[in-house]
Amino acid sequence: MKTMIGLLSMLLSFPSLGNCRILTESEFSALLTPKIKRIIFFASWCKSCEKHLSEADVGSSLFVATFDDQAKADEVLKLHFRDRMDSITCVFDQDRRVGEKYGVKFLPFIKEL
C-alpha cells in the first residue's frame, strides 16, 4: 500500500514536460528577474487574451496560464509563438496561488512590474 502511495505521489509530482511549468513559490520568484517587465495572465478559453499574447514582447514577459488546463494552455502558446517557443517563459498556475497573489479575478490580466 505504501509503495502504491509512493508511486502515485511520484507520478503526481513529476515535473511537467509542457511549456507552461508548475513551479514552487521560490522557483516562481526566481523567474522575476529585472528583465521581466510584466506578467501576462491568460487562459486557453479567454478569447480576449489573444490580443495580449499576440502583442507581447516575449523577452520581457512572463506568461502565467491560470484557471486552465495545462495541455490546452500549451497548445494556445504554440499557436501564437510557433517559432519563438524556446524563448517563452510560462508558468502553469495549478493551485491558483500565483493568481491569488496578484489579485487576478478576471482575464486577461496584465501585471506591470
Added chain:
Amino acid sequence: MKFFKILFIFLAFLTAGSDAYSCSSCGSGAADPLVLNPMEQRKFYLGLGQQTAFKDIDSRGEVRRDLGPERKRQLELALAQRLSPTLFASLVTGVGQNQRGSRQQMGALDTSLNFRYTPLLQTMAEPWLPQLQLLLSHRFKTTRSVLDAREENYLDSFGSGYNESFYGADVWWGMFPLLFGGSILRSYPWEVDSQAGRLLFGEVQKEILTIGAMLTPELKLTSGLIRERRASIEQDGAELPNSDRLAHDWFMTFETQRMALDNFRLSFSRKASWSDNRNATQLNSMTLAWLRIL
C-alpha cells in the same frame, strides 16, 4: 423618454473594459440570469425589469385584450457561487410591482435554485469545439399566482403558482467573430392543489437560437429566438382541451463592462411576437442588470 434616459445611463458606462463571456441562454430571459465565467468564484446580480403592452393570445391564436396588470416591474437579485472548477450554483429571487390604472401592488417573486455544469470549455486552439453547459434548475412556488389571486385583475399575482424543475443543455461557439449557439430546456412541473382542483401543468420545452458579435472590445450584442411549447394542462387527472401553449419570442441583449469587476446588461425582448402563438401572453420586456464579481 424614460427609455432614452436608461439608454443614456447605460451608454455612459461604456468605458474601457475587457471581453465578456457568454452562452446561448445568457441574457435571453428564458433561463437563469447569472452565469459565472471560468475564473469567477462568486458573482452578484441586480436586475431591474419592466414589462408592458400585455395582450392575450387565445387557443386559436387570436390576439385579445389582457385583463391582468398593464405594467409589471421587477427587481431581481441573484447570487452565484462556484462549487468546483466546472460547477456553480445560483439563487435567484426578487420583488415585483403590478400596476393597472391607478392601482398597484407589490409582492415577492418566485425563487429559483440553479446549477450549471461545464463539461466542455472553449479553447482558442480548437475554435470549433464549443462550450457545453448542462443546466439543472428548480423554481419554487414562493408567492401568490393567478391560481390563488384575490385582487381584481390579478394585481397580487407574482409567481407561477406551482413548483417546476428544469434541465437542459447550452452549446456556444464564442471563438469566432460571429458568436453563435443554441440551448434546449425541458421542464417537469409539479402538481398543485388549487380552487379549480388538482392541476398539473404540461411539460415545457424551450429552444433558444442565439447569434452575437463584439461590436467594440467593450460591447457585445447578442440576439436570438426562443420557441416555447407547453403540453396541455391536466385538471384532476383529465386533460383540459385546447390548453397547450406555444410561444415564439425574440430577444436582444447588449452586454458590457464598466470596469474590470463590473458588467452591465441591457436586454429587450418581445414575447409571443413571431410565428404561431397559442394560449400565450404577448408583451414587451426590458431589463437593465448590473453584475459584480465578488
